[in-house]
Amino acid sequence: MSDSANTHSGAGLAVPRRILGFERDAAGEWIVHLDCGHRRHVRHRPPLSDYPWLGDAAARAARVGAEIECGRCGRGELPDGAAVYRATDVFDEATLPAGLRRDHTIRAGSWGRVEVLAGRLRFVMAALAVDRELAEGEHAIIPPEVPHHVAPLGPVRMRVVFLRAPAPDIPPGS
The missing domain is CATH 2.60.120.10 (Jelly Rolls)
Structure with a gap:
């Protein structure tokens, strides 16, 4: 559910959020669940995105509780089902x-x-x-x-x- 048209001036800054867990989508790409209620695709594709820990289960588990940016929060988008x-x-x-x-x-x-x-x-x-x-x-x-x-x-x-x-x-x- 998006309310960005009624909220922001288009700045679209990211907000740091804590990672709650991971899952894969139908194409096998990683999705992180964030404490704000959003989900975010995360891909290891250097130099554009550098997340080498995605490929290792123990390294992913160690990232639970760590912060990662949420652009949807920065755009004022309510999480689905809010x-x-x-x-x-x-x-x-x-x-x-x-x-x-x-x-x-x-x-x-x-x-x-x-x-x-x-x-x-x-x-x-x-x-x-x-x-x-x-x-x-x-x-x-x-x-x-x-x-x-x-x-x-x-x-x-x-x-x-x-x-x-x-x-x-x-x-x-x-």
């Missing part, structure tokens, strides 16, 4: 908590969707070069653990919806 589990109250320019107005993060494993119900809101995620105005009916996706904040631009009504990706189905012994 589902809503909670939402905040609706806030206006007077009730918007101070904590949302300053940089803060969403915990590991959770995603956010800032929804503007009326008015305009500034959404800033400096680490991913995002600084944009959201108008009524628009939203922005917030990856886990990426600092961000919002600021009302006059009268506004907004809320934050929290989502989780399904647990990965990692084949044993990958």
Whole structure:
């Protein structure tokens, strides 16, 4: 599920994520499962991509827990199957908590969707070069653990919806 058109200005920066496990696709290429809920193909094709540990089961196992970049997080793409589990109250320019107005993060494993119900809101995620105005009916996706904040631009009504990706189905012994 992609929400990048509603989230980012096209910066497409990568976010470091932890490897949870590995599997092969139908063509025999390696896919890593990441703690953000995304899956990513990884290929050892020097000099473009250098992952010599892919060819050795013990070396792959040793990489579980290590970081690798996730471009899909940088583009603000929700993981496939992400589902809503909670939402905040609706806030206006007077009730918007101070904590949302300053940089803060969403915990590991959770995603956010800032929804503007009326008015305009500034959404800033400096680490991913995002600084944009959201108008009524628009939203922005917030990856886990990426600092961000919002600021009302006059009268506004907004809320934050929290989502989780399904647990990965990692084949044993990958």
